[in-house]
Amino acid sequence: MIIIQEAESARRNGSSSSLVTFAKGTPIYREGDTSHYWYEVVSGIVRTCRFLADGHRQLTGFYYAGEVFGIEDDSHGETAEAVTDVFIRRHERTADTLEDVDSAASKSHRLALQRALQAARDCIFLFGHKTALARVAAFLIAMTERMHARGDVELPMSRSDIADHLGLTIHTVSRTMSDLARQGLIALDGPKSLRILDGARLRALAGDDIVGNGKRNPALVS
């Protein structure tokens, strides 16, 4: 990890942030580490995960440019690693910054918490009663939307990352992607590059429309 810049932003709150960089595959913090900082992706992609004794790994999220992670109090409940080479803005977490609700840091922290909770619940929802096909379809849609892509999608993470995120094996992920390609819903230009050919049918497969109040998942809206 290399510190690029020490910025004394928001000086009145006593909070400071620095721009740091991590090479592909290296850890940013580890499960159990004390939360000295919280983080914001400047460029590249980050994954957060936990490890089980039986060797399994569960990815709890991917974070793209502009997104925030590592916002737990006290100690980090998960490990964060760089999926690609990344630039990260690292924000100091002092008693001050968290207590002063007017600070930009505290506001964005609260918002990040809300968003993290929403994301975690969406994930639970996806895991509950969904087939491999639905999970992969939902994943592809989510990634497309987060990259603001239109048709062309880059998947910077490995099949193993995707599998550990969706609660599947790499085999099932691979097979499912091939199935989607065979059915003409997507085109695989390579393992990490694909095009979405039939977004509507893909969304239908993901099938995450919610009953009640006429409220629907934004993923459904074309």
Add this chain to the structure above:
Amino acid sequence: MIIIQEAESARRNGSSSSLVTFAKGTPIYREGDTSHYWYEVVSGIVRTCRFLADGHRQLTGFYYAGEVFGIEDDSHGETAEAVTDVFIRRHERTADTLEDVDSAASKSHRLALQRALQAARDCIFLFGHKTALARVAAFLIAMTERMHARGDVELPMSRSDIADHLGLTIHTVSRTMSDLARQGLIALDGPKSLRILDGARLRALAGDDIVGNGKRNPALVS
């Protein structure tokens, strides 16, 4: 729903709370409802859930006496229902109470957010790569600990609730419970009442010990 008491607690913040009661099976709020309040269980049990178009339901949590739910900003992302007859303390959510970080309300709100995030992530973890046996075992352990029970456990929720919570069918939940009983790990005194006979083996089955930093899930500690 019956309002029992209107309390003007924490008057200086302009926040107030009331004690209300709901009959078994009735909704406390619905998915999409504007978040006018947040809630605290006084007695009884509450479940939160979401519904899919295909008829499936996903329970995102059970809440026991003393626990807090419905803490999302803006609008509720899930429905809350009474599992048993319940008494609920309903807290008003005004711009004031949330901005004033010194208020007890805001502090407990933030803590509740953190805890909700932790709970959601534990749930994801459970769902990722776990067999029906491990899920049911983990569920029984979690329920035992939350009720501060020692051996004897009451399960006030139906098999259907448990199934929708664990991402299984009622059949699999029922079979798995019977298996555990057959193996002598638990004794079923009735569908809603059981005793844990071999907590150690049950924990081993749940297998949620985490690798790294020597930090382990509290559920593992006997």
Add this chain to the structure above:
DNA sequence: CGAAACCTTGACTTTAATCAAGGTACGTGG
């Protein structure tokens, strides 16, 4: 150019869902 890591695919096995039936507990009304 070669090695290592990663991805895809096929055959088989395991797990949980589905289909189907019967049992149990509880509440209501006769």
Add this chain to the structure above:
DNA sequence: CCACGTACCTTGATTAAAGTCAAGGTTTCG
């Protein structure tokens, strides 16, 4: 108090889905 109905729970047989085992192909990077 008992009979009946309903909702809930359990269990068995069968089917579908994803994991495991195994092998071969591709990409990437030194």
